[in-house]
Amino acid sequence: xxxxxxxxxxxxxxxxxxxxxxxxxxxxxxxxxxxxxxxxxxxxxxxxxxxxxxxxxxxxxxxxxxxxxxxxxxxxxxxxxxxxxxxxxxxxxxxxxxxxxxxxxxxxxxxxxxxxxxxxxxxxxxxxxxxxxxxxxxxxxxxxxxxxxxxxxxxxxxxxxxxxxxxxxxxxxxxxxxxxxxxxxxxxxxxxxxxxxxxxxxxxxxxxxxxxxxxxxxxxxxxxxxxxxxxxxxxxxxxxxxxxxxxxxxxxxxxxxxxxxxxxxxxxxxxxxxxxxxxxxxxxxxxxxxxxxxxxxxxxxxxxxxxxxxxxxxxxxxxxxxxxxxxxxxxxxxxxxxxxxxxxxxxxxxxxxxxxxxxxxxxxxxxxxxxxxxxxxxxxxxxxxx
Ligand SMILES: *Cc1c(COP(=O)(O)O)cnc(C)c1O
Numbered sequence: 001x002x003x004x005x006x007x008x009x010x011x012x013x014x015x016x017x018x019x020x021x022x023x024x025x026x027x028x029x030x031x032x033x034x035x036x037x038x039x040x041x042x043x044x045x046x047x048x049x050x051x052x053x054x055x056x057x058x059x060x061x062x063x064x065x066x067x068x069x070x071x072x073x074x075x076x077x078x079x080x081x082x083x084x085x086x087x088x089x090x091x092x093x094x095x096x097x098x099x100x101x102x103x104x105x106x107x108x109x110x111x112x113x114x115x116x117x118x119x120x121x122x123x124x125x126x127x128x129x130x131x132x133x134x135x136x137x138x139x140x141x142x143x144x145x146x147x148x149x150x151x152x153x154x155x156x157x158x159x160x161x162x163x164x165x166x167x168x169x170x171x172x173x174x175x176x177x178x179x180x181x182x183x184x185x186x187x188x189x190x191x192x193x194x195x196x197x198x199x200x201x202x203x204x205x206x207x208x209x210x211x212x213x214x215x216x217x218x219x220x221x222x223x224x225x226x227x228x229x230x231x232x233x234x235x236x237x238x239x240x241x242x243x244x245x246x247x248x249x250x251x252x253x254x255x256x257x258x259x260x261x262x263x264x265x266x267x268x269x270x271x272x273x274x275x276x277x278x279x280x281x282x283x284x285x286x287x288x289x290x291x292x293x294x295x296x297x298x299x300x301x302x303x304x305x306x307x308x309x310x311x312x313x314x315x316x317x318x319x320x321x322x323x324x325x326x327x328x329x330x331x332x333x334x335x336x337x338x339x340x341x342x343x344x345x346x347x348x349x350x351x352x353x354x355x356x357x358x359x360x361x362x363x364x365x366x367x368x369x370x371x372x373x374x375x376x377x378x379x380x381x382x383x384x385x386x
Pocket of ligand 1: 060061062086087089133148165167168188189190191199202203338
């Protein structure tokens, strides 16, 4: 029996191959491989899509999270609150700045940050007095928006900034709005398997702040002087050789931007197709298994379709015999992993994150999953007597 693809990137490529080939050839012809016109064009289109004033592309979705932290001067003695049940990158960038992550539990139905636990953690950190609460990083896990109205209200009350790590959720909405409606910065990844992926690494930050954009632009290009640095100053040479801060090299390649322009053009339609696939799963698995719940008013982009089963590993083995691949996101929450074990947690620990890690299993999911193939997946799941 042939193995079904977990994410079929070839189906999308076949659909737009001519346009992608032409876009790549255009870059090869003009030769602006780094920060070429397509990068500017893509940033404009991405901001438009994500309902932000501006967007800043960068080398990957991990740098996209650290760039706003750097721009805001987050550092030693600061606490940054984030989930533990997420991809490592969400928390990894926090110690880069010398700030410390404080891990927050998730809600059992959406897998996203528990606002009540966040609030309790902020109070506990203030009471302890060692760290200063500065930033919250909420994650749009598996593609659906976090509870932004609740999280934003807490951030406003406590004077914290909010990052939406939308690497899996870019394109998701809550009550018709994208995460930037609440967040000070929304970040995404163009890793090929993400809902909006390129053919390599890439990432972006969405922001409504011209000043933040300028400072992040400086950090992504080695700390070059940008407009706010040059105010009232005369520098007779190329300002890229005047360094205003210690930065990094985190640019999106022009070829990737050219590819992303073509992929973004069909992304809204693909999000619709993902709803159809998710609905077929919900209908086909109804009553047999716990299917995902999306927050009220939310639209998920279904980066992953994650179900829960007590005999998860046996189910995965059974699916494999039926030619159905599956994946476990995430088998060990970050607070239980060696490099992160020393960091803080909200009061009472993270029992939901720990319980979910043992039961989650992701099924094949992409916009081009046809009905017959999906029926094979559904039959295989329903045929498991674990
Ligand atoms: C993929 C991912 C990232 C990091 O993206 P890269 O482009 O691989 O660096 C960050 N956060 C989450 C939640 C992710 O899934």
